Amino acid sequence: MSLGGWIVMISSVGGVTWLLIWCIWKVLTTKGETEHIHGFEVDTPDTKVEGDIRRRRD
Amino acid sequence: MAAKKEAWSSRLGVILAVSGSAVGLGNFLRFPGQVAEFGGGAFMIAYFAAFILIGLPVCWVEWTMGRAGGRYGYNSAPGIFSAITRIMGTRFLGVIAFVIPVCIYMYYVVIEAWCLAYAVNYIRGVMDFEQSEEAIKFFGSLVGIEKDGAALQVNIEHVGIYFLIVFLLNFFLIYRGIAKGIELFCKYAMPTLVILALVILFRVLTLGTPDPEFPDRNVDTGLGFMWNPSKTYLVERSVSDEGLALTTAEGLPVWNGSDKKEVVAEKNVKMARDMAATNPEKYKVIEKSLYQQLQNPDLWLAAAGQIFFTLSVGFGVIITYASYLRRRDDVVLSSLAATSANEFCEVGIGGLISIPAGVAFFGVAGLASMGLSTFGVGFTVLPMVFAEMPLGQFFGFAFFFLLFLAAVTSSLSMLQPGIAYLEDSLRINRRQSVSILGFVTGIGGVLVIYFSAGLKLLDTLDFWVTNLLMVLLAFIQVVLFGWVIGTKKGLAEAHMGSAIRIPKIFGFIIKFVTPVFLILIFAGWAYKSVFGYTFGSADPEISPKVRDLFYDPSPVSWVAVLLIAFLMLFALLNVPSKQEVRTNINKVDKKGDGI
Numbered sequence: 001m002s003l004g005g006w007i008v009m010i011s012s013v014g015g016v017t018w019l020l021i022w023c024i025w026k027v028l029t030t031k032g033e034t035e036h037i038h039g040f041e042v043d044t045p046d047t048k049v050e051g052d053i054r055r056r057r058d
Numbered sequence: 059m060a061a062k063k064e065a066w067s068s069r070l071g072v073i074l075a076v077s078g079s080a081v082g083l084g085n086f087l088r089f090p091g092q093v094a095e096f097g098g099g100a101f102m103i104a105y106f107a108a109f110i111l112i113g114l115p116v117c118w119v120e121w122t123m124g125r126a127g128g129r130y131g132y133n134s135a136p137g138i139f140s141a142i143t144r145i146m147g148t149r150f151l152g153v154i155a156f157v158i159p160v161c162i163y164m165y166y167v168v169i170e171a172w173c174l175a176y177a178v179n180y181i182r183g184v185m186d187f188e189q190s191e192e193a194i195k196f197f198g199s200l201v202g203i204e205k206d207g208a209a210l211q212v213n214i215e216h217v218g219i220y221f222l223i224v225f226l227l228n229f230f231l232i233y234r235g236i237a238k239g240i241e242l243f244c245k246y247a248m249p250t251l252v253i254l255a256l257v258i259l260f261r262v263l264t265l266g267t268p269d270p271e272f273p274d275r276n277v278d279t280g281l282g283f284m285w286n287p288s289k290t291y292l293v294e295r296s297v298s299d300e301g302l303a304l305t306t307a308e309g310l311p312v313w314n315g316s317d318k319k320e321v322v323a324e325k326n327v328k329m330a331r332d333m334a335a336t337n338p339e340k341y342k343v344i345e346k347s348l349y350q351q352l353q354n355p356d357l358w359l360a361a362a363g364q365i366f367f368t369l370s371v372g373f374g375v376i377i378t379y380a381s382y383l384r385r386r387d388d389v390v391l392s393s394l395a396a397t398s399a400n401e402f403c404e405v406g407i408g409g410l411i412s413i414p415a416g417v418a419f420f421g422v423a424g425l426a427s428m429g430l431s432t433f434g435v436g437f438t439v440l441p442m443v444f445a446e447m448p449l450g451q452f453f454g455f456a457f458f459f460l461l462f463l464a465a466v467t468s469s470l471s472m473l474q475p476g477i478a479y480l481e482d483s484l485r486i487n488r489r490q491s492v493s494i495l496g497f498v499t500g501i502g503g504v505l506v507i508y509f510s511a512g513l514k515l516l517d518t519l520d521f522w523v524t525n526l527l528m529v530l531l532a533f534i535q536v537v538l539f540g541w542v543i544g545t546k547k548g549l550a551e552a553h554m555g556s557a558i559r560i561p562k563i564f565g566f567i568i569k570f571v572t573p574v575f576l577i578l579i580f581a582g583w584a585y586k587s588v589f590g591y592t593f594g595s596a597d598p599e600i601s602p603k604v605r606d607l608f609y610d611p612s613p614v615s616w617v618a619v620l621l622i623a624f625l626m627l628f629a630l631l632n633v634p635s636k637q638e639v640r641t642n643i644n645k646v647d648k649k650g651d652g653i
Contacts, residue, residue: 001282002324004348008099009285012106013406019398026391030557 081248082468083169084368085404086255086461087436090412094425094435096360098413099287100351102405104361109369109401111575112362115568116371116532117397118560119539121389122552124380126653130642133381133478135374136633139534141643142653143542146636153629154531155374156479159472160495160625161523162373164502165516166469167228169433171220173462175200176437178214180444180455187445190420193438202510206614209510221507228466229496232473233489251460255407258440258457261447262415268446274323275421280414282322283422287348292319292330295340303339313342320422355582362579363524368404369397370471372532378475385651386555394558412436415443473499483632502621509614518618521603525583527622533576540569543653551653 001009093101127138136152139145179185179196187193200217202209210218267276296304296312304312321330334341351357366372380389416425416439425435444454473495480491509515539548545565553559585591590601606615646652 001278001322002286002288004288005099005282005284005286008102008287009281012102012285013410015106016398016401016405019394020402023391023395023398026557027395030391 081251081400081403081464082368083166083173083433083461083465084364085400086408086411087169087433088367089364089404089408090416090439091433091435092360092364093284093409093413094416096357098283098289099285100289100348100354101357101361102285103287103348103352104358105364108358108362108365108575111567111571112532113365113369113371114394114397115564115572116536117369117376117393118390118552118564119535119548119568120371120376121380121393122548123535123539123543124377125383125385125387125389126551127377128381128383129385129651129653130639130646132482132634132642133378134475134482135377135531136479136629137482137639137642138377138381139538140634140639141646143538144643145542146639148534148538149633149636149639150630151534153479153626153633154527154534155377156475156629157622157625158372158374158523158527158531159475160499161502161519161527161622163469163472163476163499164621165506165519166465166472167225167499167503168217168221168506168516170462170465170469171217171224172201172433172437173458173465174224175217175220176441177455177459177462178220180451180458182214183451185441185444185454186451187441190424190438190442193441194434196441197434197437201513202507203513204511206509206511209507218507221503224462224466225500225503228469228473229492231466232470232477233492233496247460247463251457251464252403252407254453254456254460255403255411258443258447258453259407259411262411262418262443265415265418265443265446268418272421274326275418275424277414277418279322279422280417281410283320283417283425284409284413286322287351289346289351290321290327290330291344291346292321292333293342293344295342311339322417322422356586359525359579359582359586362529362575366528366532367524368400372528372530372535373472374475374531375471377535378478379471381478388556390552390556390560391558411443412439415439419443479629483629483634498625505617505621509617511614514612514614515618518603518606518615519621521587522619522622525587526580529576529580529583533573533580536568536572536576540573545569547653 123138123142126142127133127135130137130141132138132141134152135155136149139148139152176185185196187196198204200209200215202216209216212219263277265277267273269275293313296314298304306312321327330341330343334343370376376393383389412435413425416435419439419442425439440457441454444450444457447453473492476495476499477488477491480486480494481488484491486494506515506519539545543551545568548568549560549565587601588604590599590604600609603615606612607619643652
């Protein structure tokens with residue numbers, strides 16, 4: 001691998017790693033953030049409605 | 059102390075859930091294939107430029123618009139667009155966000171079935187390949203690459219049975235609404251996948267030179283192929299059948315450009331230069347600097363396409379999920395956290411595994427000439443890595459099974475926009491919308507499995523959806539956000555409840571740079587792939603995808619295009635009514651909750 005390759009690799013992998021660590025640090029140190037941060041939760045409100053109907057029926 | 063510990067575990071749980079939702083097949087399978095095809099370091103520069111100028115801005119735009127639209131009672135783009143912009147015509151633009159995930163689901167679920175098939179075959183112990191050709195043959199046979207219908211055989215070595223299992227599993231999970239369990243499961247499965255990938259990465263980086271007979275096939279060369287920003291190719295003179303060197307009418311030598319060999323290791327570069335210097339009649343060296351490579355529009359198109367696919371931007375998925383958020387839920391850090399986890403898995407792990415391993419086993423020329431689908435690199439190279447590892451069969455099973463689980467979460471997320479649109483537009487309940495969607499995607503999936511020769515249907519669907527519809531949807535969204543809503547108002551909406559602020563420069567990027575970048579990408583794609591021009595050549599050649607439709611019609615290509623057209627028409631005919639949207643806007647305005 002050339003010197004240019006090393007520079008591109010270290011800056012790319014280092015950059016994305018730093019960004020991930022910074023985000024984790026931010027979530028861990030911001031008060032109340034866990035209640036406000038979300039991913040693609042599979043459990044959507046319409047799922048809950050259906051679940052309630054099924055539980056009542058069962 | 060206990061409370062503090064619980065708080066930390068809850069925070070880590072949230073991070074894992076957010077990260078888990080972001081990881082999918084694109085990271086470990088599609089990305090390496092793209093890097094291999096478009097040549098390493100320069101691709102990475104274009105990739106990061108696309109990440110900053112398209113990926114992040116569109117991501118923030120979608121999360122913000124989705125959350126705002128949810129306040130008006132809409133969970134799909136047609137309702138969301140019209141409610142937050144108050145322009146009723148945007149309902150029709152929003153239907154693209156229904157068509158994209160439904161179409162992608164039809165072939166994504168097939169690739170998901172490939173992962174399950176690999177996991178099962180690892181358990182059977184038939185994946186201990188000694189030659190790379192065996193791995194290629196297994197993949198081709200599994201997916202039925204030779205002829206249509208070949209994959210539909212009901213046995214453990216063809217993908218048909220796995221497709222059936224995966225498809226039924228997806229709809230069982232989403233129909234029964236037991237998604238909470240999956241989410242909990244993924245909290246643990248996804249970190250395990252990442253840890254496993256790190257172990258595999260360690261093995262790859264310590265592979266050295268797997269076959270001493272081929273000293274040039276080693277990890278260092280693989281890393282160079284992946285990351286070197288400049289490229290060197292050795293080209294041989296074309297010769298006639300009689301072995302005579304060919305010349306043009308003007309007496310200039312004819313070079314065999316289609317068979318140029320990339321040389322990576324420094325000693326090989328020096329050797330190639332020496333060969334060309336001592337025998338200029340037979341060899342020449344082409345050296346492409348980073349700047350020259352970045353002038354290739356194909357590379358930019360591919361890099362932007364990968365960013366779209368991996369971050370799920372322009373997919374229609376984010377906008378639906380964000381619509382379920384509360385007013386003060388954080389969209390800025392949420393999207394950045396999911397994005398960074400995704401990029402870490404893709405660049406930091408996924409890319410470092412397959413490409414260096416691929417070069418170590420197949421060599422640079424071998425990897426470049428594999429001629430497989432984008433996903434083929436992951437499905438043929440990785441089994442070779444596992445074959446070289448202690449406990450390789452176990453690691454192979456675990457990796458593909460966890461990848462299958464990651465794909466399940468992604469495919470479930472692709473169904474939600476379709477379900478939400480049917481609920482929004484037809485006013486039906488979740489079970490009814492799941493049933494309709496299951497029927498439609500079932501037909502699409504079976505067609506993808508059946509038309510397996512050269513993976514043509516999968517490839518054609520992917521071509522039109524990712525290159526045309528996704529870019530179009532992203533463009534519509536940034537224009538609505540930057541020009542109709544206005545970046546000032548839009549960013550203020552994004553910052554509600556947010557732990558961090560979007561840097562001010564992104565206001566300018568969203569309004570000007572991203573739309574221009576998207577137009578350039580779209581124009582470049584149309585110039586090359588629709589009108590058939592080759593960049594750097596003035597002579598147009600009919601593009602294969604256009605030829606398949608109009609010049610030498612292929613039924614398979616028409617099936618793909620008609621599937622997309624049917625979904626588009628269905629969605630256009632069922633957008634929410636103007637009256638209904640206006641009523642919802644008035645209700646929200648009365649509460650003072652409008653955007």
